[in-house]
Amino acid sequence: MENKKQDTASALKDIISHAKEYGFVFPSSEIYDGLQAVYDYGQNGVELKNNLKMVWWKAMTMLNDNVVGIDASIFMHPLIWKASGHVDSFNDPMIDNKDSKKRYRADTLLEDRAAQYEAEGKAEVGKALLQKMAKALDAGDLEAVRQIIIDENITCPISNTANWTEVRQFNLMFSTQVGAVSEDASLIYLRPETAQGIFVNFLNVQKTGRMKVPFGIAQIGKAFRNEIVARNFIFRMREFEQMEMQFFVRPGTEMEWYAAWKEVRMKFHQAIGLPASKLKFHDHEKLAHYANAAVDIEYEFPFGFKEMEGIHSRTDFDLKAHQDLSRKKQQYFDPEINENYIPYVVETSVGADRLFLAILCNAYTEEIVGEGDQQKQRIYLNLHPAIAPIKVAVLPLVKKDGLAEKAQEISRSLKFAFNTTYDEGGAIGKRYTRQDLIGTPYCVVIDYQTMEDDTVTVRDRNTMSQERISIADLKEKLGYAVSMERIFEKLLV
Numbered sequence: 001m002e003n004k005k006q007d008t009a010s011a012l013k014d015i016i017s018h019a020k021e022y023g024f025v026f027p028s029s030e031i032y033d034g035l036q037a038v039y040d041y042g043q044n045g046v047e048l049k050n051n052l053k054m055v056w057w058k059a060m061t062m063l064n065d066n067v068v069g070i071d072a073s074i075f076m077h078p079l080i081w082k083a084s085g086h087v088d089s090f091n092d093p094m095i096d097n098k099d100s101k102k103r104y105r106a107d108t109l110l111e112d113r114a115a116q117y118e119a120e121g122k123a124e125v126g127k128a129l130l131q132k133m134a135k136a137l138d139a140g141d142l143e144a145v146r147q148i149i150i151d152e153n154i155t156c157p158i159s160n161t162a163n164w165t166e167v168r169q170f171n172l173m174f175s176t177q178v179g180a181v182s183e184d185a186s187l188i189y190l191r192p193e194t195a196q197g198i199f200v201n202f203l204n205v206q207k208t209g210r211m212k213v214p215f216g217i218a219q220i221g222k223a224f225r226n227e228i229v230a231r232n233f234i235f236r237m238r239e240f241e242q243m244e245m246q247f248f249v250r251p252g253t254e255m256e257w258y259a260a261w262k263e264v265r266m267k268f269h270q271a272i273g274l275p276a277s278k279l280k281f282h283d284h285e286k287l288a289h290y291a292n293a294a295v296d297i298e299y300e301f302p303f304g305f306k307e308m309e310g311i312h313s314r315t316d317f318d319l320k321a322h323q324d325l326s327r328k329k330q331q332y333f334d335p336e337i338n339e340n341y342i343p344y345v346v347e348t349s350v351g352a353d354r355l356f357l358a359i360l361c362n363a364y365t366e367e368i369v370g371e372g373d374q375q376k377q378r379i380y381l382n383l384h385p386a387i388a389p390i391k392v393a394v395l396p397l398v399k400k401d402g403l404a405e406k407a408q409e410i411s412r413s414l415k416f417a418f419n420t421t422y423d424e425g426g427a428i429g430k431r432y433t434r435q436d437l438i439g440t441p442y443c444v445v446i447d448y449q450t451m452e453d454d455t456v457t458v459r460d461r462n463t464m465s466q467e468r469i470s471i472a473d474l475k476e477k478l479g480y481a482v483s484m485e486r487i488f489e490k491l492l493v
């Protein structure tokens with residue numbers, strides 16, 4: 001069996017069409033020609049995404065005694081975004097081409113040019129270009145950024161001209177109005193990160209849950225960013241979901257916790273099926289003003305190693321900023337050292353959609369099966385059984401002679417325990433293929449022998465091998481094979 005898994009950019013195209021064709025991800029508002037950088041999850045995608053969210057949630061809140069969850073609102077008081085720094089500095093530098101009227105991120109244009117130099121074997125030139133850009137951006141010198149674009153003779157791919165506007169800072173937050181009448185209306189933002197909902201509830205949770213530092217608060221929810229450059233499918237979206245956890249620690253202990261969470265999070269990604277060879281840490285060279293350490297966990301997508309999760313040691317920046325602006329103390333009394341302090345925070349933040357994309361890219365497998373002129377291509381999704389949308393397909397070999405009724409009975413007995421589907425339409429080989437394409441790990445087949453001895457065959461998606469087992473053992477055997485317990489066991493060693 002030859003595994004033909006590709007790692008090139010063309011692999012992404014195959015994955016996007018597979019995701020659409022088999023009910024994982026659809027472009028939003030497709031009948032109106034779509035809405036850029038917004039996507040909908042289909043019948044299989046929602047199951048896979050829910051499983052990823054569930055495994056993350058349980059790994060955080062069930063496996064750690066000192067991590068609890070919340071679900072804060074998307075709308076928050078506008079001053080929250082002032083305190084967090086998002087109103088003043090959550091910006092991307094953008095530039096418009098006057099002829100095509102297309103808008104670009106100035107830094108992305110230069111990064112693409114640097115990548116081009118690198119591809120041409122002029123890595124040093126590319127590096128120097130990036131340094132020059134970083135210097136101009138750090139100094140807030142947007143005219144210098146524009147000049148670099150002009151010096152590099154970068155043209156718009158649509159109009160092919162270098163007729164550029166000035167570079168402007170573009171705030172990524174979406175805003176809207178609350179209130180029924182415009183005079184009463186006030187500006188409100190759609191949250192650009194879920195983290196602030198955790199910070200402003202820090203004392204509520206600490207007091208009502210009698211939590212002792214160190215402890216964490218986890219949250220899964222939607223976030224919104226008006227990304228100028230949206231590309232690579234669900235990698236960069238305007239509406240997306242984050243899974244974030246803020247871990248509140250005694251000041252001075254943050255680096256230990258930062259190191260510990262780095263390892264925990266890396267282990268998580270491997271436990272759900274991402275190979276170690278496709279994951280790496282990438283330390284931030286330049287730290288945000290509030291951070292004293294920051295690292296990304298990168299996954300090797302078909303378009304290269306890119307950020308999937310961020311782990312940041314955020315000091316007491318956020319709680320202090322909220323204390324200052326709200327004039328409400330954000331302090332914790334630590335009974336062990338008899339002191340009041342604002343805790344420091346270590347944050348883990350992973351995009352549910354990015355994790356979904358990594359999992360889908362990793363699972364998408366093309367292989368050649370059979371020998372000689374019997375060879376054919378097979379495509380399947382090699383998903384960890386615990387996160388697969390459907391765990392078991394129950395298939396009667398034929399519809400007649402009571403096989404269908406027997407299969408339905410088995411399907412009914414399994415569906416309370418895990419996501420089961422029943423399919424009696426078409427040749428058995430075609431039905432296997434349908435399940436392979438959506439990553440169903442097991443197919444249970446009811447044949448004539450079943451009617452005699454109450455056994456069925458269980459076909460394994462990856463190996464295509466079949467095992468005969470008794471119906472009485474099905475629930476327990478398959479139940480363990482598809483359970484999240486198998487992931488959690490790996491996290492606890």
Ligand code: GAP
Pocket residue numbers: 192193194195225227234235236237238240241242244307308309310347349350351352353354355
């Ligand atoms: N609270 C910290 C924070 O929001 P971030 O690096 O801006 O940090 C964290 O975002 C994670 O959220 C990223 O690692 C990524 O997985 C996800 N993410 C950010 N922007 C995204 C977008 N436009 N589309 C999809 N996922 C995104």
